Amino acid sequence: MTLEVSDLRVYYRTLRGDVRALDGPTFTVADGEIMGLAGESGSGKSTLSKSLIRLDGRMRYIGGSVTLDGDEMPIWDDRAMDEFRYKRVSIIPQYAMSAMNPTRKIGKMIAELLESRGVRFRDVRDELHRRLELVELERDVLDRYPLELSGGMKQRTVMVISTLLNPSLLIADEVTSALDVSTQRAVAETLVEFRDREFVKSMIVVTHDISLVYQIADTIMVMYGGRLAEKASAKTIIEMPKHPYTKMLLDSLPEVGVKYEDKRLSGIPGSPPGLLNPPQGCRFRDRCPLADKQCLEQPPFVEVESDHHVACWKAE
């Protein structure tokens, strides 16, 4: 297993109390697995992604563990985590368009970053050139400022930078949401190619759009209200979902022949719960058509079939 996450809890400390944005997910990501992470906005996807590489200033580690290739990551210790960052776990940020220092030439920035991490730029330069070529970028982007690149070029450059040191785990948080459809597909294909060429071992691809991640993911994990709802192979999630939330999420997607805008408006009735004082029991309760008394208790995330985990009393 590349990644093992166990009962991970990360809250936002606010003046009004703890926002329980990540409340105890337990899951694994296998070697070579591309896992899509789906769920409505506010379900805790970004909180989970950040927790695996760098907690931002407002996030507090509460408990649980994260193990990468058998080594526990000290995610609560910002300094100790530096050892893991970039070399073993890396990220393609949502804001790839503005991820590079605007006043440094790209090549110089990469060199300074690498040297600061104790990697000799000379040793990786050839590999960097090869990978730029792979994503159809000229070598001379290294002599340019980010401003001189188009959006798509910046996106590809950042993808190359992030994976240059062959991390075990790559996190991509909503990397495609700001792009047009054809660029989205190109980015998705590049991610798969990076995995196939073993630039990265495993990947978590975050998206609020299940239909996009379906094209590239081996497995899909659905989050709701800071907890896990369901995880299974991509095919199973799309064709035989068991959690009522997954079903509704899929129903709200555009189908073939249906105009996207018409469907989009309907969505899922209601909205996700606030996580400052989340409801007791199943967090999906007040939107769930199947909810009953039993759901006042929190359903465990259990394996109902081989490699198919669900957190719902009504799924067997």
Next chain:
Amino acid sequence: MRKYFGRKIFVYALTFFAAVTINWMIPRLMPGDPIKSRLARASLNDAGAAEALYGYFNKMFGLDLPLWQQYLNFWVSLFQGDLGISIWNFPTPVIDLILGAVPYSLGLLLPSIILSWLVGNWFGAYAARSKWLDNTILPIGYILTATPYMWLALLLAWSLGIVAGLFPAAGSYGLSLQPAFTWTFISSLLEHWFLPFLSLFLVALGGWAIGMRNMIIYELESEYSNYLQALGAPRRLIRKYAFRNAMLPQLTGLAVQLGTVVAGALLTEIVFSYQGLGYLILQAIQNQDFFLLQGTFLFIVIGVLIANFIIDIVYALVDPRVRVQMQGGAK
């Protein structure tokens, strides 16, 4: 590159033209008749003699011509370096009075602007990395920038000058001295220079420190900083980038602030009776000497324009974003 500077030069030329025109108009719109008041002070008893003198002066200053002619003449003599004759200090040419005052003004302005910019940026950058410093520098900075130039000048003149007696509170050098290259004169010059310099320096200092602190914090929270942190880059590298990028808007700020600082310097000179351009302006107003007023304003406008132009060039040289845009923008 050429296009960029071509456009800049055009804008500066236009500004210069407008400034000269407004500058020519303002004194003419001022109430009162300068020659009459000048003659009144000469207290001539003979009405006929006063009449004759009035006509003579009017002609001599060119005030009997139609307005458009006066305006054209103004431009012509401007390019001949002729700003007219002072009424207050008759018959000294205005340009001589100005050239005599400029070294004093520059001697106050240049050190206070440059030093406050450097020291302020330095303090601000430190404040951004230490809570303790931040808690002290920030409030002090806010108090300093919020202080009107005149007010701080008066406070310093009163406390360090009059009460403590550490520094002279008025004049550019000792009254008994003649300008000369002697130790006595130079030390007297420095003593008189210190308080007006200090008050200009202090007010500007606060603004730069706060600006730098806020810019650095902004840069440290920017997305490129975030990305570097996620990739485990050490604080040192991230700070280096943030500092560099925060300097650039501070440079633009320098251009923007220049006018305010110059105005502040004029007021400060008045408070300390320091014989720079501000002092000339005060004399010109009190004596309704509008040639002097015009000439001084013109000099200041030209000075500010030149300084702005220099900052523009420096900025274009240090900020790659501007450089790239000059070469035709994103490809």
